[in-house]
Amino acid sequence: MDREGEVVICPIIMGTMRVVLKLGTSVLTGGTDRLHRPRLVELMRQMAALRSAGHEVVLVTSGAVIAGWEALGFPPRERTVAEKQVLAAVGQGVLMHTYAQLAEIYGLKAAQILLTADDFRDRTRYLNARTTLAGCLSRGVLPIINENDAVAVEEIKVGDNDTLSAFVANLVEAHLLVILTDAPGLYTADPRTHPDATLIPEVPRITPEIWALAGGAGSHRGTGGMQTKIQAAEIATRAGTPVVIAPGDADNAFVRAASGEAIGTRFLANGSRLEARKRWILAEIASGRVQLDEGAARALRERGGSLLAVGIRGVEGKFERGHTVRLLAPDGTEVGRGLTRYHSGDLRRIAGMKSGAIEAELGYEYGPEVVHRDDMVML
Numbered sequence: 001m002d003r004e005g006e007v008v009i010c011p012i013i014m015g016t017m018r019v020v021l022k023l024g025t026s027v028l029t030g031g032t033d034r035l036h037r038p039r040l041v042e043l044m045r046q047m048a049a050l051r052s053a054g055h056e057v058v059l060v061t062s063g064a065v066i067a068g069w070e071a072l073g074f075p076p077r078e079r080t081v082a083e084k085q086v087l088a089a090v091g092q093g094v095l096m097h098t099y100a101q102l103a104e105i106y107g108l109k110a111a112q113i114l115l116t117a118d119d120f121r122d123r124t125r126y127l128n129a130r131t132t133l134a135g136c137l138s139r140g141v142l143p144i145i146n147e148n149d150a151v152a153v154e155e156i157k158v159g160d161n162d163t164l165s166a167f168v169a170n171l172v173e174a175h176l177l178v179i180l181t182d183a184p185g186l187y188t189a190d191p192r193t194h195p196d197a198t199l200i201p202e203v204p205r206i207t208p209e210i211w212a213l214a215g216g217a218g219s220h221r222g223t224g225g226m227q228t229k230i231q232a233a234e235i236a237t238r239a240g241t242p243v244v245i246a247p248g249d250a251d252n253a254f255v256r257a258a259s260g261e262a263i264g265t266r267f268l269a270n271g272s273r274l275e276a277r278k279r280w281i282l283a284e285i286a287s288g289r290v291q292l293d294e295g296a297a298r299a300l301r302e303r304g305g306s307l308l309a310v311g312i313r314g315v316e317g318k319f320e321r322g323h324t325v326r327l328l329a330p331d332g333t334e335v336g337r338g339l340t341r342y343h344s345g346d347l348r349r350i351a352g353m354k355s356g357a358i359e360a361e362l363g364y365e366y367g368p369e370v371v372h373r374d375d376m377v378m379l
């Protein structure tokens with residue numbers, strides 16, 4: 001294999017970039033019911049080309065369930081959760097073995113990292129995952145991530161790998177997230193059902209109109225269709241990471257997207273890159289909702305204040321101290337997200353109270369700020 005020649009086709013990108021690549025089932029199968037090996041070879045070649053040009057690549061890959069289907073011979077459709085988990089458990093091994101072999105061809109070592117929602121919710125696990133990923137990258141190892149489907153039940157799952165890839169992009173503070181799929185990008189409507197739909201090359205901001213473009217779940221093999229891809233773009237761009245959704249079968253698609261070439265749809269970063277702690281707050285799955293009154297919403301938005309109990313009108317959901325909650329203005333818009341210092345039961349009791357009354361009500365207090373400014377991300 002002419003590796004030298006292949007590496008040359010990666011155009012020069014200034015500085016070192018850390019790029020997260022997400023490969024959906026649709027790309028890995030090429031529309032079939034099994035892993036499409038030639039396609040995997042080609043994608044690994046592109047990852048190796050970026051690495052050789054001095055960039056860091058983190059792969060988030062689907063494909064465990066489909067590989068399990070290939071190995072065991074029964075399809076995932078209409079199977080119980082336990083049966084799908086068997087497919088994923090068998091398939092993940094096959095998938096990883098395939099990647100490890102391909103990586104070897106290009107002189108790369110691959111590492112498997114399986115994550116679930118708890119790894120983003122729990123600060124210690126989050127930091128552990130970050131350390132492992134950083135260690136892999138600094139040693140030139142290619143981290144290959146999937147959801148830990150074999151053990152994750154619905155309640156603790158991220159649920160789809162588009163969202164997982166955005167969480168990972170946050171975790172590693174990526175400069176770019178590239179999502180390769182079987183569509184040429186975001187279209188004005190689902191191109192499967194609307195042949196006259198056209199490509200949207202750039203999305204400066206994710207508005208309700210953009211959300212409305214996403215049809216339901218995509219192919220019968222994929223999980224979330226375009227909806228979860230827009231959700232991923234929203235999570236990543238809010239933290240300052242641009243996102244490209246591009247066709248996995250296009251020539252050199254990953255390298256071109258990483259090089260800034262116009263391919264697929266590019267979602268521009270929303271503001272500057274967030275600091276690491278705030279990325280964690282954004283990446284975390286919000287456990288509850290706190291409704292603010294007009295004055296509190298204004299204090300947070302205009303004066304950069306912390307949230308005090310007196311400005312809280314209502315509390316929804318069950319959450320512990322230190323969990324992320326959504327902060328909602330009276331009109332229902334999300335003002336921001338932050339780590340709460342009081343659990344949901346306590347917060348219901350002290351909502352609307354002046355700070356001085358908290359201790360008398362609860363018998364203790366964790367300070368006047370329910371969500372401190374330093375633990376908050378404004379949206």
Ligand SMILES: Nc1ncnc2c1ncn2[C@@H]1O[C@H](COP(=O)(O)OP(=O)(O)O)[C@@H](O)[C@H]1O
Nearest residue numbers: 024025026181187189190215218219222223225
């Ligand atoms: N507005 C849209 N633009 C492009 N594709 C869309 C749109 N709405 C829905 N889709 C569907 O999303 C599918 C890709 O999602 P999915 O099947 O989950 O792929 P993957 O396995 O790559 O995650 C496309 O095949 C397409 O049919």
Ligand SMILES: N[C@@H](CCC(=O)OP(=O)(O)O)C(=O)O
Nearest residue numbers: 025062063064065160161223
């Ligand atoms: N974790 C699953 C894939 C879940 C998923 O989101 O799939 P896809 O929509 O194809 O990216 C698997 O490995 O089969």
